[in-house]
Amino acid sequence: MPDEIDRDHISQKMLLRNYERHKSNYREYLTEIQEVHDKKTTEAAWNFFEFPDEFYEEDMVIWIDPLDGTRGFVEGHLNHVTSMIGLAIDKRPRAGIIHKPFYDQPIHMQRTYFGTPECGVFVKDRFPQTLKRLRRVSVMTPFDSDAGVDPDDYKLWICGAMNMNQNKMDELFNAVDPVSVGRVAGAGNKIVQMLDQKYDYYCNFVPGFKYWDMCASEALIEAKMGICVDAAGKPLVYDEERKDYTVKEGIIIAKNMKVYNLVRDRCENVLGKSLHEFYTEVNELQSKRLAAEKKL
Numbered sequence: 001m002p003d004e005i006d007r008d009h010i011s012q013k014m015l016l017r018n019y020e021r022h023k024s025n026y027r028e029y030l031t032e033i034q035e036v037h038d039k040k041t042t043e044a045a046w047n048f049f050e051f052p053d054e055f056y057e058e059d060m061v062i063w064i065d066p067l068d069g070t071r072g073f074v075e076g077h078l079n080h081v082t083s084m085i086g087l088a089i090d091k092r093p094r095a096g097i098i099h100k101p102f103y104d105q106p107i108h109m110q111r112t113y114f115g116t117p118e119c120g121v122f123v124k125d126r127f128p129q130t131l132k133r134l135r136r137v138s139v140m141t142p143f144d145s146d147a148g149v150d151p152d153d154y155k156l157w158i159c160g161a162m163n164m165n166q167n168k169m170d171e172l173f174n175a176v177d178p179v180s181v182g183r184v185a186g187a188g189n190k191i192v193q194m195l196d197q198k199y200d201y202y203c204n205f206v207p208g209f210k211y212w213d214m215c216a217s218e219a220l221i222e223a224k225m226g227i228c229v230d231a232a233g234k235p236l237v238y239d240e241e242r243k244d245y246t247v248k249e250g251i252i253i254a255k256n257m258k259v260y261n262l263v264r265d266r267c268e269n270v271l272g273k274s275l276h277e278f279y280t281e282v283n284e285l286q287s288k289r290l291a292a293e294k295k296l
C-alpha cells in the first residue's frame with residue numbers, strides 16, 4: 001500500500017550512524033567471507049562486496065517477490081507469507097526488504113526487515129491503531145560469532161524445509177547432529193526465522209529458490225554478517241541475463257563461521273564426503289525423481 005508508506009522512517013542519519021558502528025566489524029567479516037570463497041583477497045573482491053559509490057542504472061536489477069509462501073497463503077497459514085524486494089547491482093545483492101504481514105496474527109502485528117550489508121538490518125513493527133504502540137525503527141545486532149563455544153558442544157538448531165527429499169536430507173542432519181530441526185515453510189519466512197535467531201543453519205540443495213527469493217534474503221543475512229553461499233562455498237550470482245532465474249547451485253546459510261565450519265566438518269567426518277558431494281547426490285536424486293514423474 002504505497003500511500004501508507006511512512007516516508008520518514010528511514011533517515012540518512014540513522015543509516016550513517018549504524019554504518020559507522022558496523023564498519024570495522026564488517027571489514028573483518030568480509031575477510032572471513034573471502035576465506036569461505038577461496039582465499040582471494042583482491043581489489044576486485046573488495047569491490048564485489050562494497051556498495052559502489054556510483055553505479056549505472058542499467059547495472060541495477062530489482063528482484064521482487066510480492067507474495068512468497070503462496071501455498072501457505074492458499075491453505076490459510078498466513079504466517080508463512082512474506083513480501084520481498086531485493087536490489088542487485090552488478091549481479092550482487094546490495095539492499096533488501098522483507099515484510100511479514102502476519103508476523104503475530106493474534107495481535108495483528110506486521111514486521112518489516114530492511115537493510116544493506118554495509119549498514120546492517122533494521123526492523124520496523126507495525127501494530128493496529130487500537131494498540132497505540134509507537135512505530136519505532138530498531139537496529140538488529142549482528143549474529144553472535146560464538147567465538148568461545150567449543151564446536152563439539154555446539155547446540156545447533158537447523159532450519160529445515162518441508163520437501164520431497166526429506167529422507168536424503170535426514171542423512172545429512174543425522175550426521176550433523178543438531179539439537180533440533182525445524183520444518184519451516186516459505187522461502188522468505190525461513191530467512192525471517194534466521195534473522196530472528198531461531199535457527200543457526202539452513203541449506204537447500206535442490207533447485208527451487210528463484211533470484212527474487214534470495215536477493216533481499218542474502219542482503220539481509222549479510223547485513224547481520226551471516227554467511228550465504230552456494231553448495232561449493234561460492235557467492236550467489238543474480239544474473240538477469242540467464243534464461244532461468246532459478247538458483248541451481250544450492251544454498252547454504254550459516255549464522256557465523258563457527259557454524260559453517262562445524263556443519264562442513266561433521267558432514268565430512270561422519271558421511272565421508274564434502275557438502276558439495278552431498279549436494280550433487282541430492283540433485284541427481286531429484287532429477288531422477290522428476291524424470292520418473294514426467295514419464296508417468
Ligand SMILES: [Mg+2]
Nearest residue numbers: 065068069213
Ligand atoms: Mg517466492
